[in-house]
Amino acid sequence: MSPGYINNKNPKYLEIDGKFYGGILVIDYYREYNEIIFKNLINTNVNMNISIFYEKQDTYRTIKDLTYFIGNVGVDLKSGNTNREDIDIAAYSYNDAKFIRKEMQVNNEELYFLYTYINIISDSEKEMERNLNKIEGILQASGMMTRKANFRQEQLYFSCLPLMINQNDVKNVCRRNILSNGLIATYPFISSTICDEEGIFIGTNIYNNSMILVDRFNKEKYKNANMCIFGTSGAGKSFYTKLLILRYRILGLEQYIIDPERGATCCTLKRCA
Ligand SMILES: Nc1ncnc2c1ncn2[C@@H]1O[C@H](COP(=O)(O)OP(=O)(O)OP(=O)(O)O)[C@@H](O)[C@H]1O
Numbered sequence: 001m002s003p004g005y006i007n008n009k010n011p012k013y014l015e016i017d018g019k020f021y022g023g024i025l026v027i028d029y030y031r032e033y034n035e036i037i038f039k040n041l042i043n044t045n046v047n048m049n050i051s052i053f054y055e056k057q058d059t060y061r062t063i064k065d066l067t068y069f070i071g072n073v074g075v076d077l078k079s080g081n082t083n084r085e086d087i088d089i090a091a092y093s094y095n096d097a098k099f100i101r102k103e104m105q106v107n108n109e110e111l112y113f114l115y116t117y118i119n120i121i122s123d124s125e126k127e128m129e130r131n132l133n134k135i136e137g138i139l140q141a142s143g144m145m146t147r148k149a150n151f152r153q154e155q156l157y158f159s160c161l162p163l164m165i166n167q168n169d170v171k172n173v174c175r176r177n178i179l180s181n182g183l184i185a186t187y188p189f190i191s192s193t194i195c196d197e198e199g200i201f202i203g204t205n206i207y208n209n210s211m212i213l214v215d216r217f218n219k220e221k222y223k224n225a226n227m228c229i230f231g232t233s234g235a236g237k238s239f240y241t242k243l244l245i246l247r248y249r250i251l252g253l254e255q256y257i258i259d260p261e262r263g264a265t266c267c268t269l270k271r272c273a
């Protein structure tokens with residue numbers, strides 16, 4: 001399980017067992033967003049780990065802090081000095097704070113901290129650079145502000161492993177608050193792939209490289225187990241059919257083959273029989 005070597009000399013990436021790992025931090029989001037924000041990201045075919053942390057905040061304490069803040073800034077705003085440089089920002093955050101307090105008290109919403117990290121895995125330095133730029137472009141087009149995790153690659157790599165460790169060095173840059181209603185927009189399990197629990201491997205989705213597993217004999221899901229394969233001559237239809245036969249064979253299914261051309265199908269079967 002553990003890698004043979006880790007090269008962390010370059011601040012722009014980690015090199016682990018010949019693979020290059022480059023990180024992206026999502027540091028800000030649109031103020032208001034109604035769609036699934038990671039939709040375009042998940043539908044790309046770039047190899048990456050996405051790590052999303054949610055931290056629920058204590059409602060009572062949050063409301064107390066908000067009230068304190070609203071009181072303070074409210075007095076500031078009323079003091080009459082409208083010439084201050086940050087007067088617009090103060091007014092904005094004052095209204096935001098009031099909005100959050102209202103949502104929490106009236107609509108029973110909860111406040112969360114949200115952290116998003118992305119670790120891109122590539123075979124070469126050049127490919128990694130290209131993928132990093134591609135993903136950053138996609139994120140920015142979806143209304144997120146990003147930053148490359150230079151000098152923090154190791155911390156980001158750890159945060160993207162399934163260890164539930166949110167490293168402090170990346171945490172402080174990425175923290176954003178979000179109400180439970182907004183959390184819906186970060187739902188990540190949206191890829192439109194087919195994955196039946198007892199299915200056999202059919203192939204990969206060309207759009208996002210996800211595996212497609214189909215259980216043709218699942219009567220609850222499919223009307224019947226018929227299947228049809230299209231392809232130009234020599235594309236690999238017969239080869240593919242034989243593969244499927246083999247895979248079903250491994251599961252112990254009894255199979256009958258009718259082949260007018262007496263093709264290699266019979267040989268394949270005899271061999272594994
Ligand atoms: N996934 C694959 N990997 C490697 N070789 C493959 C693969 N699929 C097909 N081939 C090779 O491609 C060639 C053509 O494949 P195949 O005979 O299955 O094509 P076909 O679509 O059935 O053609 P036809 O329409 O003429 O019957 C074969 O030599 C086969 O070994």
Ligand SMILES: [Mg+2]
Pocket residue numbers: 237238239
């Ligand atoms: Mg054929």
